[in-house]
Amino acid sequence: MHHKGLLVLAIVLVLSLLAGLACAGGQPATTSAPETPAKETTPIKIGFMGNLSSASSLSAKAAAQLAVDEFNAAGGIDGRKVELIVEDTKGEIPKCVELYKKLVMVDKVDLVVIGEKVEMGVAGMETGAELYPEYPHIFINTTGSGDVIWQKVATNYNKYKFGFQTYYYTSSGYLTVMVPKDSGPMWRDVIKVKKLALIYEDMEWTKPVRQGIPNVYPSAKEIFKSLGIDVVYESTLSLDQKVFTSVLDDIARSGAEGIDMVVGYIDEAAFVKQWADSSAKNLPIFMWGGLVGMPQAWEATGGKCAGVMVGSSMVREPITEKTVPFMDNLYNKFKVGAIFGSHTTYDSLYGYKKAVETAKTTNAEAVIKAMEKVEEVAVLGTIGWDAKNHYNLPSPKYITPSVQWQNKEMKIVYPTTLKSAVPYKNPADCR
């Protein structure tokens, strides 16, 4: 019994001791100093992917390099050096997927930027979503326009929250911003037309503009109508089309006072050349984007783009204090023109930089939260992203000015509030 009593006592003591240790381990040590995370000192790695045979990707790559050089010259991001890794997708989706994995899993980049058509961005984002739980990172699509990327974020935030899209407009933006707040008022108040011809190119991105988004947004035609502008002619052009004389004849006959062209990829040089010698040559034209918005358009059309208006970020006019220095530096250092994709890439990297500096870490979750709130002065206005949908803040924060070819140069004609804006002229007066 004596031995039994000692054994029970010993067990009780051991259990008490273990319980005590367990309790001590489960509670914070109130007497010790709080632990601070070690400051990250390794370089921040940014991966850029694009089709390096295409002009827009080359320009975007140069813009990324320019931003990174500027970061490093100014001490890096949050005191950390920045390293840019460039990969060529050759415009092929399998290559894009393979390189995305390489950048994230092997190079362990903190940010992946895709600067080419949106299909590549979508492929990259899907790959990123698979990798994100094990390899957290940020992804920004900076060149291709479209709805898929932001819609993925909107519909499945937890899976796609690492993805952001910087492009001037998305389909909802076309119908909530572009037509009602930009081109619509421009046609009504600046060019002063009451009847309009609407031309679309046969591509997915123009579908919501043509048809609206059922039960969400009306079509462009209906929006113009609400602004007091009747659409008297509508037609769609295919991308391989080279002959436009019949379309132009029909427009001239329709009574339209202007031509709004929802295009960016048709053979604009051919269209403009044929317009300049057609029965519709004195009707004002506004193209949403494309070749005519590039500085080389004057040469490429033999000056026949005189009077054409186009949405273009390539005009060398100060939208902010960053605009002209960016364009000059890009050309002087890389011999590359600032064409579409370059501004957005450059601005995205500055937006990311500010987010990292705000979060004081490259931890993806923290940076995502910071990117959802960040606003930074950019080449095209103010860069930042919508907290819910992750597309860039639309006009009037981030703008694509409407320019007109006057005297061999692109001049901003809208928004008229910009200091560098000049009065609109009739096409005949521009020739």
Add this chain to the structure above:
Amino acid sequence: MLTLQNIVIFTLIWGSIYLLISLGFSVICGVLRIFHMGYAVTFVLAAYLTWMFFNSMGLPLWVSITLMFIVQFIIAIFIFYKGIFERYLDQEEILLTVSILVYMVFMYMANYFYPVTSGVNLPTTILEGTSQIGLVRVSNQMLAAAGLGVLTTIVIVLVFLKTRPGLIMRAMSQNVMTAQLMGADVNRMYYLAMIISVIPSSVAVLAIAPFWGIDPFMGMSLFITAIVVSILGGLGNMKGSIIASFLIAFVHGSVSYLYVSRFMALAGLIVALIILIFRKGGIFVGERLW
């Protein structure tokens, strides 16, 4: 009435331009009996060689055009005929593959040196402005291009009908062995056919440049027009090509004025296909050049 006039004028103008685009291809098919898959290169070279001599080297336009033609002739004879056709005449699949490869090399070379953003444009406008024909307003340059199409065709047809080399080439198109037995210098005639073949396509590019988009990939869309016209007309038959050009232009014009312009390319192909189903070998079966 206006629509009818539009269709008629569209047919005449674009029919003549399509003819200019396809005539050279028809000559090669007729004389050499080769489906020249590299023919698209002649359009690219016409635009970019002229631009290179004119813009990059600063030569006068007429000198640039002359040099372009000379280089085109050299490439047609030494790269395509001597380098490919003569060597692989009995191995058609290799001949076709290598021809396409040569076209692609030149296309990508043009894209490398003069990408779309370099703003290539040929100042080859002959007539500025527009003219009113009936109720229709027409670009003067389009009329000039159409006129050049008709003129070039007449000259080439006369060469084949009224000259001795033309007679020999027509004989060769019917039976090359017999022509050879009769003493025809076949090789020399092949050289001549290669030279003739690049003239209409080069003239076409120079004529349409003021109202056409110039880019390194332009060759393929023009080549497709040439193929459709030539096959529909009867491969290698010039008479057939003439009729097919205007037929395709009529279909394009009718569809674009009566329905929608986006449908015209497809409509042209459908009509060509239907005709080929009922008339095997095209409008004029291509056993001879004329």
